[in-house]
Amino acid sequence: MTMFLRCVSAEFAKIFTTRLWWILAIVLFCYIGLLAGGLAALFAGIQTGVISPDAVNTGGGSTDLGSLPALIYSFASSVGYVFPVLLGALATTGEFRHQTLTPTFLATPRRGLVLGAKTVTLILVGAGFGVVALAASVGLGGGVLSAFGVDALLIDSETWLLVARTLLAMGLWAAIGVGLGVLVPNQVASIVIVLAFTQFVEPLLRLAASFLEVTATIGNFLPGAASDALVGSSFLNLANPSASMPLDWWQGGLVLLGYALVATVIGYAVSWKKDVT
Amino acid sequence: MSAGAVIEFHNISKHFGGVTAVNELSFTVEPGRVTGFLGPNGAGKTTSLRILLGLVAASSGTATFGGVRYRDLPHPLETVGAALEAASFHPGRTARGHLGVYAIAAGLPRTRVMEVLTQVGLAAHAAQRVGGYSLGMRQRLGLAYALLGDPGVLVLDEPINGLDPEGIRWIRGFLRDMAAEGRTVLVSSHLLSEVAQSVDDVVIIARGELVHLGPLSSLDTDAAPQTIVDSPDRENLAATLTAAGISFSIGRTGLLAATGDPARLGHLAFEAGIELSVLHRQKAGLEDSFLALVGGGHSL
Numbered sequence: 372m373t374m375f376l377r378c379v380s381a382e383f384a385k386i387f388t389t390r391l392w393w394i395l396a397i398v399l400f401c402y403i404g405l406l407a408g409g410l411a412a413l414f415a416g417i418q419t420g421v422i423s424p425d426a427v428n429t430g431g432g433s434t435d436l437g438s439l440p441a442l443i444y445s446f447a448s449s450v451g452y453v454f455p456v457l458l459g460a461l462a463t464t465g466e467f468r469h470q471t472l473t474p475t476f477l478a479t480p481r482r483g484l485v486l487g488a489k490t491v492t493l494i495l496v497g498a499g500f501g502v503v504a505l506a507a508s509v510g511l512g513g514g515v516l517s518a519f520g521v522d523a524l525l526i527d528s529e530t531w532l533l534v535a536r537t538l539l540a541m542g543l544w545a546a547i548g549v550g551l552g553v554l555v556p557n558q559v560a561s562i563v564i565v566l567a568f569t570q571f572v573e574p575l576l577r578l579a580a581s582f583l584e585v586t587a588t589i590g591n592f593l594p595g596a597a598s599d600a601l602v603g604s605s606f607l608n609l610a611n612p613s614a615s616m617p618l619d620w621w622q623g624g625l626v627l628l629g630y631a632l633v634a635t636v637i638g639y640a641v642s643w644k645k646d647v648t
Numbered sequence: 649m650s651a652g653a654v655i656e657f658h659n660i661s662k663h664f665g666g667v668t669a670v671n672e673l674s675f676t677v678e679p680g681r682v683t684g685f686l687g688p689n690g691a692g693k694t695t696s697l698r699i700l701l702g703l704v705a706a707s708s709g710t711a712t713f714g715g716v717r718y719r720d721l722p723h724p725l726e727t728v729g730a731a732l733e734a735a736s737f738h739p740g741r742t743a744r745g746h747l748g749v750y751a752i753a754a755g756l757p758r759t760r761v762m763e764v765l766t767q768v769g770l771a772a773h774a775a776q777r778v779g780g781y782s783l784g785m786r787q788r789l790g791l792a793y794a795l796l797g798d799p800g801v802l803v804l805d806e807p808i809n810g811l812d813p814e815g816i817r818w819i820r821g822f823l824r825d826m827a828a829e830g831r832t833v834l835v836s837s838h839l840l841s842e843v844a845q846s847v848d849d850v851v852i853i854a855r856g857e858l859v860h861l862g863p864l865s866s867l868d869t870d871a872a873p874q875t876i877v878d879s880p881d882r883e884n885l886a887a888t889l890t891a892a893g894i895s896f897s898i899g900r901t902g903l904l905a906a907t908g909d910p911a912r913l914g915h916l917a918f919e920a921g922i923e924l925s926v927l928h929r930q931k932a933g934l935e936d937s938f939l940a941l942v943g944g945g946h947s948l
Contacts, residue, residue, distance in 0.1 A: 373755070381753035388745030389738060470736040473703060474793055477730055478753040480702050480719035646704040648695075 378479055378488030382462075385471075386496055391461060399454040399500060400507045407446045407512030414439055415519035440524045441533055441603070443512035447504035448537045448602045452544045452595070453569045454504070455497035459548020460565055462493060464558035472647045486643055490549050490635060497545025501538040509534065533603055536620055540601045543624065546631035547594065553638025569595070591618050597626035650727055650800040652679025652832040653714030655700065660709035662695055662856075669695045670856040673709070677834050677851070679800070682827045684847035684864070685836040688942050692856035693836045694733055697805050701730050713801055725754040729794030730803040735786050739779030743770055743789050746778060747796060756797055764792040769818070783810035791819075801832040808842045820846045840867075840938040854942040867937040875910045878902025878926035879917065888920045889913075902926045 386392050416422035418439060466472045479485050509530075513523040524530045548565070555561045573595045580590025590596055600623030618626065655677035662670040670692040677683045687693050698704040700711040702718035710717065713728055721727045737746055747761040765771045768788040773781070778789065787810050794802055808816055823846045827833045837843045840850075850867060852860040860867070876899065879885040889896050889905060894913075896905040902925075905913060910929050917924050 377753055377755050381749050384745070384749045384752050385738075388742070388749065389740040391740075465738060469738045471738055473732055473736040474750050475753070476703060477701060477728075478725055478750040480721070480724055646698070648698065648704060 374479070374481075375484055375488060378484055379492050381478070382485075382489050382492035383496075386458075386462060386492065392458065392496065395454050395458055396500060396503045399451055400503050402507075403446055403451050403504045404507035404511040406450060407443050407508040408515050410446070411439075411443045411512040411515035412519070414443070415516050415521045418521060419519050421519060438524070438529075439521060440513065440516055440527075440530060443516065444505070444508045444530065444533055445537070445599075445602050446512070447501065447508040448540045448544075449595075449599055451500070451504035451508075452541065452598055453565065455493070455500045455541050455545035456548040456551070456565050456569065457562070458496065458500065459493045459545040459550075460552040460561045461548075461558065463489065463549050463552025464556055464561045467556040467642070468558045470647075476647060482644055483639065486549075486553065486635065486639055490546050490631070493545040493549050494542035497548075498538045498542040500545070501541030504541065505534055505537055536602050536624075539624060540598050540627065543601075543627040543631055544598065547627065547634060550631050550634025550638055553643050554634050554641065556642045592626055594627060594630050597623040597630075599623070601627060649798045649829065649831070650723075652800040652830050653727065654678060655801065655803075655832055655834060656710075656712050656715070657696065657700065658710050658712070660696060660699055660711055661707045662692075662699060662704065663707045668856055670699070670706075673853065673856070673858055675851050675858060675861055677832055678849070679832040680827055680830050681848040682823050682833045682835060682843075682846050683849040683851060684840070684843045685834055685851050685853070686840055686843070686938065686942075687836075687838065687853040687859075689838050691838075691853050691942070693838075693853065694805055695856075696853070697730075697732065697803055697834075697836060700803065701728070701732075703732075723754070723797070725750070725756065725797030725799065727797070727799055728801045728803060729797060729799040731787075731790035731794040731805065731807055733805040733809070735790075737778040737781075737786065737789065740777055742775050742777055743781075743792070744774040746789070747792060750793065751796060754797055760796055760798075764795045767795060768792045784812055784815050787811055787815070791822075800830070802826055802834065804833075804835045806836055806838070808837060816842075823847075840935055844934055852938065852941050859941045864934070867934045867941075873906075873908030874930045875905045875907050875913055876902045876926055876928055876930055877905055877910075877913050877917075877924065879922050879924050881922055884920070885917065885922050885924075888916055888922060892916050904930070 466475060475485060476482060513525060516523045551564065552561055555564060573593055577590050577593055577596055580586040591600065597618060600618040601620050603620055657673050657675050660670055660673040673696060685693055695704060699706045700718065713721065718724060718728065743765060744761055747764065748758060751758055751761055762771065762774065765774050768791050770785065770788050770792060773785065781789065787807060791807060794804065807819055811819060823833055823835060835843055835847065844864065847864055850860065850862065850864050877885065878901065886903060889903065894905050894907055896903045907913065908929060910927050914924065914927055
């Protein structure tokens with residue numbers, strides 16, 4: 372157990388002795404801050420009539436957006452989840468790329484222990500990214516809502532449950548990043564997969580899946596959909612209101628955990644326990 | 649410092665696909681001595697060392713430290729220190745950050761980081777990112793990593809590669825000191841001349857197989873002695889050698905006669921009335937013995 376804790380501690384040191392973590396954190400904060408702040412201003416403006424509905428092309432749809440604060444706050448995970456995935460994937464593929472597996476395995480020859488420690492560490496750092504993302508979505512987005520006179524629901528227990536579930540989701544996404552990293556140790560390939568899948572492939576799949584009842588059920592098990600189910604709110608669910616009943620929040624969490632575990636276990640077999648040359 | 653343990657390779661073989669990189673390799677390395685692990689590039693040195701350290705799985709056989717496999721060592725970094733050829737650093741990490749990570753993983757006191765950086769002469773560059781290091785500095789940092797746990801066994805793969813002359817002199821003294829303290833020191837090199845001044849024993853492999861094992865002096869044979877002889881009248885000298893039945897080849901500084909007896913050549917020349925400008929015996933060096941053992945050094 373002490374050995375495992377030392378490994379976790381060493382994995383933390385690995386992350387915080389390079390610049391990647393704070394660069395990603397700053398970009399995450401700015402990105403989510405702009406998005407949450409900007410859209411909070413737009414929607415709150417429409418809701419309070421500061422912005423005339425006629426000035427906005429709503430496509431004839433309803434301007435009733437459900438809980439506006441929850442929608443704004445959920446940007447932390449529904450948009451920001453790519454950052455912990457990237458961190459997890461880069462932390463793992465970097466070991467292969469810079470050949471630091473050699474000193475790592477010399478210091479701790481039990482490789483499964485090292486991978487477990489890396490996963491635990493990234494879950495915690497991923498949750499830390501969740502704090503950063505929430506600071507942007509709740510802090511800036513909530514601030515803008517209040518400025519427009521919309522109740523930011525900051526003393527609402529639902530809001531704080533959403534915050535807690537967002538932290539969990541961000542941690543699990545970082546673990547998925549670790550799994551992807553051992554599954555595809557080539558760093559460039561790993562980054563391309565993360566960006567292509569999260570920004571392009573999955574949104575399209577979710578949209579396509581929503582057209583039929585059967586595929587919509589399957590679509591609920593896509594990682595992004597599971598994440599949104601876990602957090603409980605997402606603009607992507609608003610985009611296709613016809614989607615079948617999403618998973619319960621805990622089901623969504625288990626699906627995410629499943630993706631992380633499956634990728635990590637397969638990755639362990641295909642790359643992590645292989646010869647280090 | 650932990651006590652130096654005996655390193656033992658026992659029938660180690662490694663096949664990559666259909667290629668045999670290491671074949672039935674067996675030898676032991678004793679504490680208190682510097683052992684050179686020699687062979688041309690591609691002979692299987694690095695693969696053997698990585699098997700010893702548990703980084704590469706052997707196809708068959710076992711490699712141990714005092715009878716224990718690396719992965720079963722309770723305190724690996726405090727038992728064995730290894731510096732392998734590949735530069736295994738994240739370029740964005742400082743030297744201190746790099747060593748700090750592994751000190752934490754091995755449960756070593758953080759003060760060891762600056763101690764070993766001082767020991768290898770990198771203390772002034774401790775806060776510098778490793779990406780800006782020269783090859784020689786990276787070699788020293790690799791060595792610092794090996795020393796982190798103050799181990800009784802050192803396994804160093806080509807530690808002299810990339811060092812400047814001052815660094816080479818330093819590491820030679822360093823290796824001697826380590827062995828004098830009772831540590832087991834195994835150093836690989838593809839050049840005997842690089843390590844000939846520091847090693848007590850040599851283990852020579854070629855094409856993945858053991859070809860020679862023993863003290864360095866065991867290489868100091870004189871199997872094919874030669875004498876260099878020359879004259880302003882080289883044609884006449886050549887004819888005289890031929891007449892006396894001594895074979896020779898024409899070298900850069902004269903005729904290379906296949907005999908270890910310069911006096912006989914001098915007498916032959918004297919009798920034939922030939923003036924000699926060069927006459928000295930050339931001893932086959934360690935390097936020649938080494939090259940003969942590894943197959944003429946065709947892959948060097």
